[in-house]
Amino acid sequence: MLDGLDRVPWAELTHAYGRANDVPDLIRRIGGPDEEDALYALYELRARILHQGNVCPATAPAVPFLAALLDHPATTDPGGIAHLLGDMAQIVDPDHPVLAALRRTVTAEVDRLLPLLAAAEPWSRLAAAYALGQCPERAGDILPALRDRWTVETDDQARGALVIAAAALDPATALLAEALGEGQPGPVRAAAALAAARAPAPWPGEVAVAAVRAGWADGDHWLDRASDEYGIQIGPYLWNWDPIEDLFDHLTPADQPAVVAALLASTDPAVRAKAADCGGEPVDR
Incomplete structure (x- = not known):
């Protein structure tokens, strides 16, 4: 070995x-x-x-x-x-x-x-x-494997990770549109919104804003700063330290107000506070 x-x-x-x-x-x-x-x-x-x-x-x-x-x-x-x-x-x-x-x-x-x-x-x-x-x-080998796993994956965060990975490899992946949809659990829709923001493609507008609203409706399922006993972050959002901050970092100023409003509708005061504090720098798309 x-x-x-x-x-x-x-x-x-x-x-x-x-x-x-x-x-x-x-x-x-x-x-x-x-x-x-x-x-x-x-x-x-x-x-x-x-x-x-x-x-x-x-x-x-x-x-x-x-x-x-x-x-x-x-x-x-x-x-x-x-x-x-x-x-x-x-x-x-x-x-x-x-x-x-x-x-x-x-x-x-x-x-x-x-x-x-x-x-x-x-x-x-x-x-x-x-x-x-x-x-x-x-990507040609990875994307079909991600799609195959999507059809059987039952863990919401692992399912969301499949979407973020697929969108990173192909911004036009059908997994992203599927994960943004109303039939998906909140953590998956939040992951889809993060994937859409990070992708080198235009922010998909209201469908993504709706995913933000649903994804953070009762808290941030992707913000878990738990670490192992040696201090290494063990997940679930491995792409950045803070999911909401990462979301705003990848949004244009024009897209941010609707996302702020969606997050302010959360029942979680921590999510509302983060939405009030966050503002992304202008990004090129």
Whole structure:
């Protein structure tokens, strides 16, 4: 499973805390039988190779070995691994050669991420969708898998993640229109509104505003800042720290007032307060 791990010249590579010769041991522990130690090792590895979102020379070489752990049924936290891979591939500037290369490295592991869409734990399915949505070069393979999972997915947040991922790969995906519809649960409609805002396409107007109104009617089902014992955010909204802030960050000034009004109709005072405080910067569409 980890063939070649020791052939990588880790001591010649660096991470956030110096030489990367401790990376092989951390990767082995992530795949080890001790659940608590595996979670701690994943936390430690993230802190080293993606410290505060910064990429280092040891980041890309670790990717294939992390992905290999997804093939092992005894891996403790496949969702956490998928989350880390997705964060690696979530590139702000794809023209930056190092970041573009890292996304390609993660994209090379799509075939190992796809089976995770059917994992037993909703968290793993959500994280898999998140990671897959960062791999546009394999959109032709990923989009049908997202659609197939949509037909059987029963967890609202995992279902919403499928929509966000699909819209990131194809703004014209039929999943987005379906998820915006009145027949979907609130968390799914909220996810669809977020997906529509993030997509490089015009905001769909009233249908999306109606989804915002329904999606946040009784609270923010996507704002859960719970973390594991090591302080890593474990979901559900992996795309940004705050869903409503992310929504406004992607809306044009002309589209914001109707969304504010929709959120102010929520029964949750926290949602109303956030709506009153938020205002996005102008964005290009």
